[in-house]
Amino acid sequence: xxxxKLKRGVALVxxxxxxxxxxxxxxxxxxxxxAFQEMKASVDKGFDPKDIEALVIGNYSSTxxxxxxxxxxxxxxxxxxxPIPASRVECACASSGLALRQAIMTIGSGLADVVxxxxxxxxxxxxxxxxxxxxxTASDSVYENPAGFTFPGLYALLATAYMHRYGATPxxxxxxxxxxxxxxxxxxxxxxxxxIADIMASKQKAAAKRGKPVPQWGSELDFLKDDQANPAIxxxxxxxxxxxxxxxxxxxxxVAEEIASSFTDKPxxxxxxxxxxxxxxxxxxxxxxxxAARVAAEQAYATAGVTPKDIKVCEVHDCFTIAExxxxxxxxxxxxxxxxxxxxEGLTSRLGPRxxxxxxxxxxxxxxxxxxxxxxxxxxxxxxxxxxxPRQVPGDLNLGLTHNLGGSGMAAIVHIFExxx
Amino acid sequence: MSELPFxxxxxxxxxxxxxxxxCRSKTSGKFYLxxxxxxxxxxxxxxxxEQVSGKGEIIAFTVITVAPTHMIEAGYSRDNPYCAAIVRLxxxxxxxxxxxxxxxxxxxxxxxxxTPVQATFIERGEGPAKRTYLAFEVVx
Numbered sequence: 001x002x003x004x005k006l007k008r009g010v011a012l013v014x015x016x017x018x019x020x021x022x023x024x025x026x027x028x029x030x031x032x033x034x035a036f037q038e039m040k041a042s043v044d045k046g047f048d049p050k051d052i053e054a055l056v057i058g059n060y061s062s063t064x065x066x067x068x069x070x071x072x073x074x075x076x077x078x079x080x081x082x083p084i085p086a087s088r089v090e091c092a093c094a095s096s097g098l099a100l101r102q103a104i105m106t107i108g109s110g111l112a113d114v115v116x117x118x119x120x121x122x123x124x125x126x127x128x129x130x131x132x133x134x135x136x137t138a139s140d141s142v143y144e145n146p147a148g149f150t151f152p153g154l155y156a157l158l159a160t161a162y163m164h165r166y167g168a169t170p171x172x173x174x175x176x177x178x179x180x181x182x183x184x185x186x187x188x189x190x191x192x193x194x195x196i197a198d199i200m201a202s203k204q205k206a207a208a209k210r211g212k213p214v215p216q217w218g219s220e221l222d223f224l225k226d227d228q229a230n231p232a233i234x235x236x237x238x239x240x241x242x243x244x245x246x247x248x249x250x251x252x253x254x255v256a257e258e259i260a261s262s263f264t265d266k267p268x269x270x271x272x273x274x275x276x277x278x279x280x281x282x283x284x285x286x287x288x289x290x291x292a293a294r295v296a297a298e299q300a301y302a303t304a305g306v307t308p309k310d311i312k313v314c315e316v317h318d319c320f321t322i323a324e325x326x327x328x329x330x331x332x333x334x335x336x337x338x339x340x341x342x343x344x345e346g347l348t349s350r351l352g353p354r355x356x357x358x359x360x361x362x363x364x365x366x367x368x369x370x371x372x373x374x375x376x377x378x379x380x381x382x383x384x385x386x387x388x389x390p391r392q393v394p395g396d397l398n399l400g401l402t403h404n405l406g407g408s409g410m411a412a413i414v415h416i417f418e419x420x421x
Numbered sequence: 422m423s424e425l426p427f428x429x430x431x432x433x434x435x436x437x438x439x440x441x442x443x444c445r446s447k448t449s450g451k452f453y454l455x456x457x458x459x460x461x462x463x464x465x466x467x468x469x470x471e472q473v474s475g476k477g478e479i480i481a482f483t484v485i486t487v488a489p490t491h492m493i494e495a496g497y498s499r500d501n502p503y504c505a506a507i508v509r510l511x512x513x514x515x516x517x518x519x520x521x522x523x524x525x526x527x528x529x530x531x532x533x534x535x536t537p538v539q540a541t542f543i544e545r546g547e548g549p550a551k552r553t554y555l556a557f558e559v560v561x
Contacts, residue, residue, distance in 0.1 A: 133490050140517075142429045143455055146554055147517040148485055148492045148505045156483030157507060164481075164534040231499070235484040235528045282507045282517045287481050 003302045006108035009257030011267035012417065014043040015381040017374075020248040020366025021191040022124035028062055028071065029078040031249035032120050036079045039251035042381075044264035047114075047253070049079065054111070055086040056103045057118035058096030060369040064134040065123050075118055090370075092138040093319060095119065096250060097373025097404030097413035103254050104270055113259055117252040119374030123245050131245050135369070138407040140280045152234035152242055154281055154408040155320040159236050161287035162322065168340035170236040173321035174224040175343050177240045177363055180318060183350050184360025186391035191246055191366030196220040203229065241321040243361075248368035250375045265421065266385050268400070272306065272416025274299025281408050288337075290323075290409035293330040300401070300414040301332070308332035311416070312397040313383045314354075315376035317405040318361040324348075327403050328356060331414075355393045358383060373404035373413060384419045427456045427468045437553040439542045441475050443514060444468040454514040473512045475540030477557065480515060482506035484528045495545050504528075508538055508557050519543070519556040 016038025018031050040049065055076050063069045076086035091098040096119025103115040123131050135151055144154065162168055177196070184190040185198075194202075200223045207214045217223040224230045230238045253263070260267035276295030278284065284291065301307060308331060316331070318324035329339040333354050342348060348356040359365045359379035362372060380400035382388045400417045425431035427444045432455050435442040443454030449463040454473060459466050485492070486502040497503050504520040520538065524531035538557035546552050 129490060129493075132487070136489055144517045145489070145491075148488065148497070148503055148519055149517060150485060150487065150489050152487065153483045153485045153505055156485075157481040160483060160534065161481040170529075231486065232484065232502075233487045235486070237483070280517075281481075282515050287507070 005303050006104065006273075008108055008110065010104045010107045010254055010270045011257050011260035012252060012270060012377065012381060013255050013260055013263035013267050014039045014253035015251070015378045016040070016042050017189060017250040017371070017378045018248050019189045019191070020246045020368055020371070020375070022245070023247045024124070026122075026247070027066060028059070028068075028120040028122045028249060029074060031122065031247060032075050032118055032251065033078055035118070035249040035251040039253055043253060044266065045262060047263055049081065051114050052081055052084060052116045053113060054084055054103070054106055054115045055081055055118065056099045056106065056115065057088050057120060058091070058099035058370045058373060059088050059120050060090060060092060060095050061134055061137070062120075062122065064137070065121065065126060071120070075120070081116070091411050091413070092406035093317065093367070093369050094373055094404045094406035094411045094413050095370040096375075097402070097415070098275070100252065100254075100374060100377060100415065101273060101275060101413055104273060107254055107256050113256040115254045117254060117374060118250065119371035120249040121368035121370040122247045123368060124247050128245065143282060144280060150234060151408070152237045152320060155322050156234040156237045157281055158287050158326060159322040162325065162340075163236070165288050166337040166340060168325070171221065172325065172340040172343055173236065173241050174221055176318065176321040176324050177224065178220050179343075179349055180324075180357050180361040180363040183358050183391060184364025186389070187360045187365055190360045190364050191244055192364050193360065196223060196240070237320055237322065243319050243363050243367035246366035246368040248366060248371040248375065250371045250378055252374055252377055266419060268381060268384055268417040268419055270415060271418045272300035272304030272401070272414070274303070274414045276412050278410050280410065288326070290326055290330055290405065290412060292409055292412035293327065293403060293405060293414070296412040296414040297331050297403070300416050304416040304418070306399060306416065311399050311401045312395060313358065313380060313393050313400040314356055314403070315359060315379050315401075316356055316361070316403040317372070318357060318363050319367060319405065321363065323405065324356065324361065328354070331401070331403060350391065350393060358388065358391050358393050373402070376402040376404060377415070380417055384417060424470070427458045427470075429455060432456055433553065436542060436555055439553070441473050441540050441555065442470050443473060443512070445471050452513055454510065454512070454516060473510055477508040477510040477538055477540075479506050479520065479532070479534055479536045479538060480509045481534065482520065482532055484525050484532070504532060506557070516555065519554065521556050521558045523559055
């Protein structure tokens with residue numbers, strides 16, 4: 001099929017986010033105001049918020065998490081943007097990836113020149129069992145949930161299928177967690193900005209303080225193999241294979257390419273864009289790859305006119321460690337069945353040849369569902385502009401990519417960003 | 422007897438009679454389990470019900486220790502986990518279900534992809550809340 005492209009270019013000129021974590025006493029609107037203020041400060045040449053012509057937010061379920069549906073206009077009001085068009089889109093964990101895509105299309109169509117993108121979620125007001133149930137409303141309520149599936153369970157299916165087909169072991173997944181925690185240490189916005197070794201030390205200290213026997217582990221891997229320290233959630237996915245329950249908000253400012261220079265001299269041009277969908281897990285031809293992501297990636301590479309090897313920095317959707325392994329294959333960085341070897345060899349570490357999730361990923365940075373896709377874009381924005389501080393990926397990062405999944409992989413959204421100067 | 426509509430309500434109605442039922446498109450010959458009201462290849466609605474053997478094999482699985490509310494209500498917990506899987510039926514389609522009769526203490530050694538299984542049915546709940554769930558047992 002011929003590649004269909006936007007009628008005009010779109011650029012990212014500002015990006016801001018709250019820390020991801022748990023924030024009692026702050027609702028999604030409060031969090032979004034913080035993200036908006038940081039985004040505003042990130043626009044190099046400044047801008048007047050009254051120039052924003054439309055707002056698109058991604059929000060998975062304030063409906064169930066906070067008892068507030070219809071978030072679009074409430075968010076517009078919170079930052080003083082009424083009466084502009086204010087829309088909320090929902091695509092499970094890809095909600096703000098989709099909000100970004102809708103904003104791109106709004107500008108690409110010519111209906112607006114300046115669009116604000118939001119991503120927001122407030123999960124921690126509910127007890128954990130209720131949070132699990134709210135998240136489970138994105139899996140198949142008719143055929144998956146009655147079988148007892150949870151989200152960790154659905155991704156565990158992909159893990160057992162991958163292990164069986166290619167010979168990976170749970171150790172591979174643990175190495176992804178260790179790597180993403182290493183990266184998260186350097187990210188002040190991360191919810192769990194601690195190395196696995198730091199977590200081990202704090203557990204030993206806590207045991208000693210309580211006068212209990214101090215647990216001993218020979219290495220980070222030993223700790224992660226300990227059923228007490230790292231219990232199974234849905235085997236082979238253990239606690240440290242799962243992203244956390246998080247609150248957070250993100251704001252991005254998109255403008256038509258031809259006016260980008262009045263906002264900044266370092267815009268990121270959004271040159272690649274793709275979105276795919278797929279059937280529930282039980283209907284899939286393959287469980288070792290996510291077809292929606294392959295489709296989205298193909299479109300993104302085709303629209304951008306670049307190949308996987310051109311990408312310098314990349315955030316992938318590691319809601320569970322297995323998802324990162326499958327992502328690096330679906331994005332074409334490694335051949336099917338070879339991603340786990342790349343992880344074993346450390347190729348995906350921040351200073352390796354194929355850095356993945358320099359932010360710490362969903363695993364360490366946090367996963368406020370509706371804010372996640374836009375949050376990935378904040379990292380790429382900082383990295384490509386050389387503003388990532390101690391976690392800066394070395395090199396001339398002229399091309400970056402974000403990979404955002406919805407649910408069990410029934411939706412995927414990929415974007416490619418280019419810095420030209 | 423008038424035919425049940427080709428949808429999930431009918432699928433679960435048949436499950437309550439301990440029948441695992443799919444439907445076949447008369448136009449395309451394609452077999453659907455779970456059933457669908459239309460053939461998504463031919464876009465026709467001339468379906469007919471077909472019962473399957475219930476024989477299949479595990480193609481992916483997990484052992485769930487942190488259970489959702491409805492499974493906790495059914496008695497499952499960290500101390501009493503359960504195996505959930507996708508089973509590829511002999512007739513072609515695959516379906517999600519609980520697997521019974523497997524050793525859950527050492528999943529890596531005890532549960533294998535490719536294991537042959539046979540459909541069985543679980544009743545949960547009382548009175549109007551009573552519902553039948555699909556499960557599979559390992560064929561010994």
